[in-house]
Amino acid sequence: MSDLLERLRGRGWRMTAQRRVVAEVLNGEHVHLTADEVHARAVTKLPEISRATVYNTLGELVSLGEVLEVTTDKRAKRYDPNAHRPHHHLVCARCGAIRDVHPTGNPLADLPDTERFGFTVSDVEVTYRGLCPDCAGA
Amino acid sequence: MSDLLERLRGRGWRMTAQRRVVAEVLNGEHVHLTADEVHARAVTKLPEISRATVYNTLGELVSLGEVLEVTTDKRAKRYDPNAHRPHHHLVCARCGAIRDVHPTGNPLADLPDTERFGFTVSDVEVTYRGLCPDCAGA
DNA sequence: ATCCTACAGTGGACTTTGTCTAAGTCAAAC
DNA sequence: GTTTGACTTAGACAAAGTCCACTGTAGGAT
Structure with a gap:
């Protein structure tokens, strides 16, 4: 690059x-x-x-x-290094493999004011967990 | 408890x-x-x-x-210890304070199949980041 | 109530991940 | 080509966590 x-x-x-x-x-x-x-x-x-x-x-x-x-x-x-396109991560719970993913929707909007406790919320980080094809198959 | x-x-x-x-x-x-x-x-x-x-x-x-x-x-x-009610976390980027939060919506549903790369996705973890009232005010 | 023994706890060495510092090196401006 | 301050280095240090051989004990058996 x-x-x-x-x-x-x-x-x-x-x-x-x-x-x-x-x-x-x-x-x-x-x-x-x-x-x-x-x-x-x-x-x-x-x-x-x-x-x-x-x-x-x-x-x-x-x-x-x-x-x-x-x-x-x-x-x-x-x-x-993929800092220029916002994305989240999908992690294999067994082997630790990581993929970048782009979910639909906006999780920031899913946090109502009553659940913000006065915080100024500026960012959200989503980590999906599961098993990758290799670990699920084996 | x-x-x-x-x-x-x-x-x-x-x-x-x-x-x-x-x-x-x-x-x-x-x-x-x-x-x-x-x-x-x-x-x-x-x-x-x-x-x-x-x-x-x-x-x-x-x-x-x-x-x-x-x-x-x-x-x-x-x-x-709050393992019995699913929840996510809101973290102060400055002082590290943590609150449990309960967003609306289901982020698991926001991950289309095309973004799953064959993974068996079983869990999702959401971390909101921002400033707590103390750190934002000071 | 006492004894047994498998499971739990202990302390200290060790590992992993990351930070700091003093001294040496070098990219870039002149 | 010189100069200079930013960059790099090796190794000491620190924080978080794991491991291990030994000691202690909870709870069932007697």
């Missing part, structure tokens, strides 16, 4: 080999890697990249709004 | 001082404690209780379906 690299450069992001590699790893549909997985893949392209740099870079990408953090379980956070 | 203790005993759960204390700590509405918070409160009632026991007991309560695990952020899991 050189688009991403272009956008980042345009925003004054200083380009380095490490950042380029991280951006390259986070490329595609239905990509939901943990920080350590990103690091593992980055190392194959740039062996001396450090864990701290991967964490820093992911954090910056999240701040810039180019990548979303996803917390589907209590384990590691995952990073989702 | 002696109901809970009764139910557990009825299921053949061996009753011990430690388990009783953990069950007592997890009592009430809008209770969403982390394992460490549960431990901290349990210690005031039973000073020698160990962290491992609290984790074990919480895990068992979750397996028994008496308590729900809630992962609202990347930090510690929280434990929600």
Whole structure:
């Protein structure tokens, strides 16, 4: 996704080999890697990249709004490069596989004022759980 | 919630001082404690209780379906004793306060077959995010 | 009431995930 | 080519949770 690299450069992001590699790893549909997985893949392209740099870079990408953090379980956070189209997630309860999904309807509208307890509600996150075809079949 | 203790005993759960204390700590509405918070409160009632026991007991309560695990952020899991009425959560993005909420509608019905990728979808979890009155006002 | 024993609890080491820091390096402006 | 401040690094540290070998005890059997 050189688009991403272009956008980042345009925003004054200083380009380095490490950042380029991280951006390259986070490329595609239905990509939901943990920080350590990103690091593992980055190392194959740039062996001396450090864990701290991967964490820093992911954090910056999240701040810039180019990548979303996803917390589907209590384990590691995952990073989702599909930040430009709003979506929710479908998670396999057995193997942890994740798909991006686009439900109909607007769950924000389903929360009546009486259930808002004075909160200013600005966002909603929906996680569907079930079994993926592989785990359901086996 | 002696109901809970009764139910557990009825299921053949061996009753011990430690388990009783953990069950007592997890009592009430809008209770969403982390394992460490549960431990901290349990210690005031039973000073020698160990962290491992609290984790074990919480895990068992979750397996028994008496308590729900809630992962609202990347930090510690929280434990929600309100397992018998389905509900979702409203979380303050600033201070982390959590309320149980009951939206209208059924988000499960909002996921068309074409968006299920062959998964057997059995559950959905909705997390609303925003600012609580205190954090919005300040 | 006492004994037994399988199940429960304990503390501490260990693992995983993530953060911080001091010192070295390098991209980009000049 | 120099300069400079932002970027990277390695490793120490921290928080949350798991594991394990040993000890203790609830509750049934006697």
